[in-house]
Amino acid sequence: MADKLMTINLKVWRQDGPDKPGRLAPYTVEGVNPHMSFLEMFDLLNERLILRGEEPIEFDSDCREGICGSCSMVINGIPHGPHRGTAVCQLHMRHYRDGDTLTVEPWRANAFPLIKDLVVDRGAFDRIIAAGGFVSVNTGSAPDANSLPVEKAASDAAFDFAACIGCGACVAACPNASASLFTGAKIAHLSLYPQGEPERRRRVIAMVNQMEAEGFGDCSNHGECEAVCPKQISISAIAIMRREYVKAVVASND
Amino acid sequence: MNNQSRLFSALTSQVGRKVLTGITGVLLVLYLIAHISGNLSLLGNDPTAFNKYGAFLHGFGKLFYLVEIGLGVTILLHAYIGITIWMRKRAARKQGYAVHGSKGAPSKQSISSRTMIITGTVMLVFITVHVLQFRFGPGEAEGYVQTLSDGTKIHDLRRITVETFSHIGWVVFYVGAVLLLGFHLRHGIWSMLQSLGAMKPRASGTIYALAFILAIILAAAFIFLPIWIHFQGGAA
Ligand code: HEM
Ligand code: FES
Numbered sequence: 484m485a486d487k488l489m490t491i492n493l494k495v496w497r498q499d500g501p502d503k504p505g506r507l508a509p510y511t512v513e514g515v516n517p518h519m520s521f522l523e524m525f526d527l528l529n530e531r532l533i534l535r536g537e538e539p540i541e542f543d544s545d546c547r548e549g550i551c552g553s554c555s556m557v558i559n560g561i562p563h564g565p566h567r568g569t570a571v572c573q574l575h576m577r578h579y580r581d582g583d584t585l586t587v588e589p590w591r592a593n594a595f596p597l598i599k600d601l602v603v604d605r606g607a608f609d610r611i612i613a614a615g616g617f618v619s620v621n622t623g624s625a626p627d628a629n630s631l632p633v634e635k636a637a638s639d640a641a642f643d644f645a646a647c648i649g650c651g652a653c654v655a656a657c658p659n660a661s662a663s664l665f666t667g668a669k670i671a672h673l674s675l676y677p678q679g680e681p682e683r684r685r686r687v688i689a690m691v692n693q694m695e696a697e698g699f700g701d702c703s704n705h706g707e708c709e710a711v712c713p714k715q716i717s718i719s720a721i722a723i724m725r726r727e728y729v730k731a732v733v734a735s736n737d
Numbered sequence: 738m739n740n741q742s743r744l745f746s747a748l749t750s751q752v753g754r755k756v757l758t759g760i761t762g763v764l765l766v767l768y769l770i771a772h773i774s775g776n777l778s779l780l781g782n783d784p785t786a787f788n789k790y791g792a793f794l795h796g797f798g799k800l801f802y803l804v805e806i807g808l809g810v811t812i813l814l815h816a817y818i819g820i821t822i823w824m825r826k827r828a829a830r831k832q833g834y835a836v837h838g839s840k841g842a843p844s845k846q847s848i849s850s851r852t853m854i855i856t857g858t859v860m861l862v863f864i865t866v867h868v869l870q871f872r873f874g875p876g877e878a879e880g881y882v883q884t885l886s887d888g889t890k891i892h893d894l895r896r897i898t899v900e901t902f903s904h905i906g907w908v909v910f911y912v913g914a915v916l917l918l919g920f921h922l923r924h925g926i927w928s929m930l931q932s933l934g935a936m937k938p939r940a941s942g943t944i945y946a947l948a949f950i951l952a953i954i955l956a957a958a959f960i961f962l963p964i965w966i967h968f969q970g971g972a973a
Contacts, residue, residue: 507835560838586836593829659826695751700829701822704928706845717938725752726934732747
């Protein structure tokens with residue numbers, strides 16, 4: 484390819500383990516093709532580190548097409564980097580300039596304990612989902628398809644909330660390390676479907692309680708989460724969560 | 738769980754706390770609107786208008802004191818929850834970032850949203866001074882009495898106001914505090930609506946802009962009065 488190769492200066496958070504001290508380590512990556520993704524640039528750097536006999540930088544990734552929610556890097560203070568609506572695996576080096584210096588840090592939140600370098604444990608999200616982010620279905624013969632009609636508008640809106648890939652950028656970006664957008668998205672999604680109806684009240688209470696038990700902060704409506712969300716999920720999910728919560732408290736009689 | 742403890746745990750949950758911040762926020766903003774409307778009576782030509790307004794409010798007797806106490810409780814509850822939200826947020830991220838950034842719109846993160854705890858704490862100090870100065874300031878016993886044309890005597894609150902703002906130091910203090918209140922409201926008015934779940938995605942940009950305008954109007958009105966009184970000495 485005729486494109487001019489770039490040199491990128493990195494400061495990357497290196498930390499050997501959960502209780503080990505960490506630091507920002509400087510690296511210079513030469514020969515970066517502008518069509519590489521941000522993660523491919525890290526692959527290149529890691530290959531060179533391995534050849535030099537150094538420990539490669541640990542980071543999460545899986546699908547590399549913006550749908551699994553594994554990748555998680557904070558670039559110059561912004562989770563997933565500067566481009567709207569993309570996970571860092573889909574961020575391309577052409578958005579940067581030759582000679583740029585970039586600081587890369589892991590998701591920062593007590594509820595996401597650091598495992599190594601840029602890898603954090605996002606199990607807290609799984610536990611929030613396990614607390615109520617599901618619908619219970621009896622086993623047995625499959626129900627008739629289309630036996631539960633869903634209005635088109637509700638179905639579309641629910642899908643916008645269901646688009647969450649659980650990456651945790653919302654928490655990472657939030658000045659309060661709040662998990663309100665993640666939790667709200669799941670509650671909003673299920674609140675719009677008839678299948679979500681039976682467990683509606685206990686779901687919102689249980690999920691909100693779990694979110695707090697995991698040590699996430701309160702929401703102050705900064706709205707930074709919506710800006711960094713690779714699926715651009717609206718903070719109206721958080722508004723829906725609050726309405727659902729109030730309804731559940733007012734209406735519940737058990 | 739019985740009903741009381743269930744309600745208590747709901748109100749102290751993350752969502753409950755936020756809803757309470759929103760409710761107290763709405764009450765305080767409504768109070769500010771009523772407060773500035775009353776204060777504007779200082780602007781007219783009638784030097785008794787402001788004092789008559791004060792006497793009118795006190796005329797409600799027990800109800801007036803009840804509203805006053807309610808207002809005090811609202812402010813204290815609002816401040817208490819605001820401070821606990823800030824403390825919890827500090828506890829939720831022990832290891833911070835080396836570099837900070839904001840991705841920009843649609844983020845509503847701003848200097849206002851990040852300094853709510855500072856502008857709020859200044860408000861707490863300001864409100865204390867303000868209440869001591871005016872609500873518990875010199876009364877009729879100290880000679881602050883205005884006699885109306887029909888002979889009735891009422892508390893001369895206008896005199897306290899004019900005397901206070903004849904000192905440039907107090908003008909600076911009030912203007913400075915209200916400027917910070919403006920910042921508190923710039924994020925606050927939008928935020929309280931979102932806290933109460935009153936937000937549709939399409940409306941959020943418009944509401945954010947309208948909230949900004951209301952914050953400017955409120956702050957500007959409260960800033961204008963002390964300056965005007967300082968230079969005009971109040972209504973004729
Ligand atoms: C005239 C007095 C005041 C008015 C009109 C006012 C108004 C508001 C409003 C409308 C909000 C947004 C509510 C929400 O996010 O749902 C807010 C938030 C807040 N207020 Fe006040 N406030 C006042 C006094 C105070 C005081 C005395 C404090 C004391 C510390 C304070 C601290 C806060 C904090 C920390 C927040 C942000 C809460 C959060 O992070 O979610 N405010 N205020
Ligand atoms: S690696 Fe799957 S979303 Fe980025």
